[in-house]
Amino acid sequence: MAGGASPSPSCIFCQIARSSTTTTPLLHSDDKVVAFQDINPSALRHYLVISVGHIPTVKDLQRKPEDFSLVSHMLNVGQTLLHRVAPHSKEYRFGFHQPPWNSVDHLHLHCLALPFTPRWKQVKYLSLGPLGGFIEAEKLLERVNPISSIPSKV
Protein backbone atom coordinates (compact mmCIF):
# COMPACT_ATOMS: atom_id res chain seq x y z
CA MET A 1 0.00 0.00 0.00
CA ALA A 2 1.53 3.28 -1.11
CA GLY A 3 2.76 5.47 1.71
CA GLY A 4 1.60 2.91 4.26
CA ALA A 5 -1.90 4.41 4.01
CA SER A 6 -4.72 2.08 4.90
CA PRO A 7 -7.98 2.10 2.96
CA SER A 8 -10.88 4.09 4.33
CA PRO A 9 -14.12 2.05 4.09
CA SER A 10 -16.33 5.06 3.40
CA CYS A 11 -14.09 6.49 0.67
CA ILE A 12 -15.50 6.07 -2.84
CA PHE A 13 -12.05 6.30 -4.45
CA CYS A 14 -10.69 3.57 -2.18
CA GLN A 15 -13.57 1.38 -3.34
CA ILE A 16 -12.75 2.12 -6.98
CA ALA A 17 -9.02 1.51 -6.41
CA ARG A 18 -9.77 -1.89 -4.90
CA SER A 19 -12.17 -2.61 -7.80
CA SER A 20 -15.01 -3.25 -5.40
CA THR A 21 -17.30 -1.21 -7.62
CA THR A 22 -18.05 -2.62 -11.04
CA THR A 23 -19.71 0.54 -12.32
CA THR A 24 -16.40 2.31 -12.89
CA PRO A 25 -14.32 0.70 -15.65
CA LEU A 26 -10.61 1.14 -14.98
CA LEU A 27 -8.54 2.46 -17.89
CA HIS A 28 -5.31 1.65 -16.13
CA SER A 29 -4.40 -0.16 -12.96
CA ASP A 30 -1.15 -1.16 -11.29
CA ASP A 31 0.02 -1.53 -7.70
CA LYS A 32 0.38 2.24 -7.19
CA VAL A 33 -2.38 3.96 -9.18
CA VAL A 34 -5.62 3.40 -11.08
CA ALA A 35 -7.22 5.60 -13.77
CA PHE A 36 -10.81 6.06 -14.83
CA GLN A 37 -13.07 8.58 -16.51
CA ASP A 38 -14.37 11.47 -14.39
CA ILE A 39 -18.09 10.85 -13.77
CA ASN A 40 -18.78 14.53 -14.40
CA PRO A 41 -16.38 15.49 -17.21
CA SER A 42 -15.30 19.12 -17.54
CA ALA A 43 -13.51 18.81 -20.87
CA LEU A 44 -13.41 16.94 -24.17
CA ARG A 45 -11.59 14.18 -22.29
CA HIS A 46 -11.36 14.13 -18.53
CA TYR A 47 -9.72 11.33 -16.57
CA LEU A 48 -8.70 10.87 -13.00
CA VAL A 49 -5.57 9.08 -11.87
CA ILE A 50 -5.76 8.20 -8.18
CA SER A 51 -3.35 6.65 -5.72
CA VAL A 52 -4.21 3.12 -4.61
CA GLY A 53 -3.31 4.05 -1.03
CA HIS A 54 -5.61 6.45 0.80
CA ILE A 55 -3.74 9.77 0.79
CA PRO A 56 -6.27 12.53 1.53
CA THR A 57 -4.84 15.59 -0.27
CA VAL A 58 -1.70 17.15 -1.75
CA LYS A 59 -1.07 18.63 1.71
CA ASP A 60 -0.28 15.10 2.90
CA LEU A 61 2.56 14.73 0.41
CA GLN A 62 6.09 15.47 1.49
CA ARG A 63 9.40 16.26 -0.08
CA LYS A 64 10.59 12.67 -0.19
CA PRO A 65 11.42 10.05 -2.84
CA GLU A 66 8.24 7.91 -2.41
CA ASP A 67 5.91 10.87 -2.82
CA PHE A 68 7.92 12.28 -5.71
CA SER A 69 7.85 8.96 -7.55
CA LEU A 70 4.12 8.52 -6.87
CA VAL A 71 3.23 11.93 -8.33
CA SER A 72 5.50 11.48 -11.34
CA HIS A 73 3.99 8.05 -11.95
CA MET A 74 0.46 9.51 -11.76
CA LEU A 75 1.45 12.16 -14.30
CA ASN A 76 3.04 9.58 -16.62
CA VAL A 77 -0.06 7.40 -16.56
CA GLY A 78 -2.31 10.41 -17.23
CA GLN A 79 -0.16 11.66 -20.10
CA THR A 80 -0.02 8.23 -21.72
CA LEU A 81 -3.80 7.88 -21.46
CA LEU A 82 -4.61 11.28 -22.92
CA HIS A 83 -2.10 10.96 -25.73
CA ARG A 84 -3.70 7.66 -26.63
CA VAL A 85 -7.35 8.80 -26.59
CA ALA A 86 -6.96 12.43 -27.67
CA PRO A 87 -3.76 12.59 -29.74
CA HIS A 88 -4.93 15.66 -31.65
CA SER A 89 -5.86 17.80 -28.69
CA LYS A 90 -3.99 21.10 -28.76
CA GLU A 91 -3.85 21.51 -25.02
CA TYR A 92 -3.67 19.22 -22.03
CA ARG A 93 -3.85 20.10 -18.37
CA PHE A 94 -2.75 17.99 -15.43
CA GLY A 95 -3.21 18.96 -11.83
CA PHE A 96 -4.63 18.57 -8.35
CA HIS A 97 -7.16 20.49 -6.30
CA GLN A 98 -5.83 21.84 -3.03
CA PRO A 99 -8.07 21.86 0.02
CA PRO A 100 -10.72 23.25 0.41
CA TRP A 101 -11.31 22.97 -3.36
CA ASN A 102 -10.86 19.23 -3.60
CA SER A 103 -14.13 17.38 -4.17
CA VAL A 104 -13.08 13.99 -2.78
CA ASP A 105 -10.60 13.53 0.06
CA HIS A 106 -8.45 11.02 -1.76
CA LEU A 107 -5.50 12.09 -3.88
CA HIS A 108 -6.56 12.36 -7.54
CA LEU A 109 -4.86 13.86 -10.56
CA HIS A 110 -7.18 15.58 -13.04
CA CYS A 111 -6.13 14.87 -16.63
CA LEU A 112 -7.87 17.12 -19.11
CA ALA A 113 -7.75 17.31 -22.90
CA LEU A 114 -9.13 20.75 -23.70
CA PRO A 115 -11.40 22.46 -24.65
CA PHE A 116 -13.42 22.69 -21.47
CA THR A 117 -17.07 21.72 -21.93
CA PRO A 118 -18.89 23.90 -21.12
CA ARG A 119 -16.30 26.66 -21.19
CA TRP A 120 -17.11 28.09 -17.75
CA LYS A 121 -15.86 24.88 -16.17
CA GLN A 122 -12.33 26.17 -16.66
CA VAL A 123 -12.72 28.24 -13.47
CA LYS A 124 -12.40 25.02 -11.49
CA TYR A 125 -8.94 24.43 -12.94
CA LEU A 126 -7.23 27.79 -12.43
CA SER A 127 -3.93 27.91 -10.59
CA LEU A 128 -3.95 31.70 -10.17
CA GLY A 129 -6.38 34.31 -8.86
CA PRO A 130 -8.92 34.21 -6.04
CA LEU A 131 -10.27 30.82 -7.15
CA GLY A 132 -6.80 29.40 -7.72
CA GLY A 133 -7.24 26.15 -5.86
CA PHE A 134 -5.63 24.07 -8.56
CA ILE A 135 -1.96 23.12 -8.58
CA GLU A 136 -0.44 21.92 -11.81
CA ALA A 137 1.23 18.52 -11.62
CA GLU A 138 4.61 19.96 -12.63
CA LYS A 139 4.42 22.48 -9.79
CA LEU A 140 3.56 19.78 -7.29
CA LEU A 141 6.50 17.71 -8.54
CA GLU A 142 8.82 20.63 -7.81
CA ARG A 143 7.31 20.92 -4.35
CA VAL A 144 7.90 17.26 -3.45
CA ASN A 145 11.21 16.84 -5.26
CA PRO A 146 13.68 15.60 -2.65
CA ILE A 147 16.59 17.06 -4.61
CA SER A 148 16.21 20.57 -3.33
CA SER A 149 18.91 22.00 -5.58
CA ILE A 150 16.27 22.23 -8.32
CA PRO A 151 15.11 25.84 -8.18
CA SER A 152 11.40 26.43 -7.72
CA LYS A 153 9.79 28.40 -10.53
CA VAL A 154 7.08 29.87 -8.28
Ligand SMILES: [Zn+2]
Ligand atom coordinates in the same frame (compact mmCIF):
# COMPACT_ATOMS: atom_id res chain seq x y z
ZN1 LIG B 1 -9.62 6.78 -0.19
Ligand SMILES: [Zn+2]
Ligand atom coordinates in the same frame (compact mmCIF):
# COMPACT_ATOMS: atom_id res chain seq x y z
ZN1 LIG C 1 -10.55 17.31 -7.92
